[in-house]
Amino acid sequence: MDLLIKNGTVVTADESFIADIAVENGKIACIGQNLSVDAKQTVDAAGKLVLPGAIDAHTHLAMPFGGTVSADGYLAGTRAAACGGVTTVFDYPMQKKGMGIMEIIEARKAMCDPEACVDYAFHCIITDLNGGALLDEFQAAVDNGITSFKCFLVYKKEGMMVDDATLIKVLLKAKEVGAITNIHAENPDVIDMNIEKFLKEGKTSAWYHYLSRPEFVEAEADKRAVHWAKSVGAPLYIVHMADKEGLEAAIAAKLEGHDIYVETCPQYLEFTCDVYKREDGRNFVCSPPMKGEESREALWDAIKTGLIDTVATDHCPFQSYEKDWGKDDFTKIPNGCAGVENLYPYMLSAAGAGKITWSRAVALCATNPAKIFGCTQKGSLAPGKDADIVVYDPKKDFTISVSNMHSDYDHTIWEGKTLHGYPVQTYVRGRLVYDNGAFVGQPGYGEFVKRAPKI
Template identity: 30%
Template sequence: MSQQPDLVISNATVVNSDGRRAAHIVVRDGLVTDLADAARPAPAALRTIDAAGRLVIPGGVDGHCHVAQVTGRFRTLDDYRTTSTAALWGGTTTIIDFGIPRDAQETPLAAVLHKKELATESRCDVALHGAVISWNETVPWQLEQLAAEGVRSVKMYTTNRGTTMADGDTILKVMREMVRLDGLTYIHAEHDPIIADCTEQHAQDGRIGIGHLHRTRPELAEETSVKETLAMAEYTGAPVYFVHQSTPGAVDLVSDARSRGLEAFSETCPHYVTLDDSVYGSAFPEWFACCPPMRSARTVAALRERLATGAIHTMSSDHSCYDLSQKRERTDDVRAMPHGLPGVETRMPVTFTAMTGAGASVEDFVEAFSAGPARINAVPGKGRIAEGFDADLVIFDPAEERTVDGANLHMGTDFSPFHGDVLAGWPAVVVSGGRVVLDGQGFHDPGAAGRFLARNGFRQHQSATTAGVAHAAAF
């Protein structure tokens, strides 16, 4: 057996969320085994890639993806092979999908086990969230089984009545169980009575097509739901994570709750900090059908400022792979068309461009793109380039710009909401689990090499991470 490392990334500018240093990154058996002094010659290895001073960051962790998702009569067109390949093309080496019951007959446990089986085809590492729609006496046992599987978070929707919506009683009871099981409650926060009434009013006036989507789901609906959910989290003591926040008011509610000691977190998505509601008056408004919808330009600018200053904790894609034929079936009625955007591949450049353009550092970008999602979701071995962590690495030149061409992406659909945008922050080399999967020669399919990742308990992981950072700072 060779005593040489499998891989060395030489002459790297290693950027973690808490700082940067020049180093040679040494990789063996899928792990980073050393950050060698860049002032000395690089160690010999079976393969050496010269970073030539370029930035090297930890592989992205996308905490919010929907793969092969069935909602009502629509199914996204991707599978794990497709989505994980696109993720790697975009510098993301870990995705977290959702086991959401496809109908009233599928249980939360069955939904997760189904996704876990599908994930055996993944090219990158995969973790899962559970989901609960309605409460019954079996739910506590099912949540225990999910925790034993390493699924330590559960998503609930406060809207979408008749499909995925959980009522307030269910949300509160699940929060209690997640405290007991040291888990994290995920919430899609939009106030359903406001949305249902607003949508009905627009329908009566004949303003229910895609061009009116942003008017049917007002900012007030999101912020009202966040406020109510935070009250339940405070009452139960449950850590709570809000997905795809689209308004600065929603983020500020979470920030205020954190100042009172609540364990609450804000996520946003690339489209909410770059696209505004003028897209619904464009030639192709169906490209932007998602919930919540895009907001006003003023709201977008304020949200981007909160991302740059760290009030928003994670950037996720909310990847949902519908194609234009599905989107165009019912553009006349937003209640009947599928909502969700493809974005796992473009998350890195859109986020990097938006954050650095707003004055954030590369370290801030790493926090939102990789370190924060790994830490908050209690994913071991991810989000940092350090000895003992997984060798998930991305080399890129921050000055290199490319134009998005939706037809030439790899997400299994035929469009991108960012088509034509000029973006920086594209990966040049991607290493996943010690394997070079993307370099100047193109993509190298690793096969079904992705692992299912069992996650730690939420508070257990936060305590261990805090202790680990303090220990590292002492040396």
């Protein structure tokens, strides 16, 4: 065997038990107590948890937005992922009008392949159906392992939004070929109306970013997306859910038996809209914005009851000087915050505090995204699966600071947050990539994950 991790408490989405894990050729060979095998390397994980590597199903690496590009490219973003126990990241390549799906994907793979430190997959953002021709490419995309597409119901002026007819066409075609449609749900017309009003009134601080897109602005679009998905019987994945009313609509559809999935993010679980009143409020600007305490509590309730399916990050950081472009005009603030290195530690710390179970944290961050998005070799610890493994010390205290993160950004909204428990090792397909605070992986080691279609 190449690797033997002994005496740890193995945590799955369903149970926890003390066992050894043997790894050979990048795969989990066997799991059992007191395994008697010869291994090139043996790790004693006594007193620690042994977890499947997390899957961050929502990142924007090297993404052009707001007149700049997100601070983390593929090297920095995946390096940070490794150091937070994330072994697979999903990125969102953006279609420019007239481009084909595989053209977009191949261009991004060419960027990612030499830099990726962990494994990676893509959701493709659809902005233009190219007169309907793009729909004919969906099957080829699925055949090549691209089994999810994203539509924006916002960013109309930026040319990223799709109308309802386009959304329905995407939903139907995705359903036909075994793919799933991801939705960013906010109402653009109401946002633009609010922005125009606030700017005329000289109300330009970060607080008005929130007031321009409050709870009901997201909720309306959530409800509309759910309505169309239910009406045409197509699967729907709502990204970065942040509001109570929209969450309730998605949960109701889910409980009725519709194929609706809900993602939220750590920033919506930790912060409220009050952050936008802070002097550094612009650093917290993302879309949708953090909402009120009632929404934050509703999200946690749904996390605890299993009605939220995944937690991902929407990782899209910008440098502080770029955020400062909007110091006196919130519309000029690049939207996005850091999170990929904080995802698993944050949710596991919540489990350690008794807010959720260890198994629920694993389900939200690893097993569920693997199942939803067809990552058949990822998301769980079982013989034959990729040896994506995190060794986690539940007693290790860690205070987040930009100085101990592994990204290329110069600030973090998580500055000063103390977590009880932290990853001490991360393995990607059996190779150690993070060890006690240090990145020890290799750019280019990460592989493209070809995903299975929904059946």
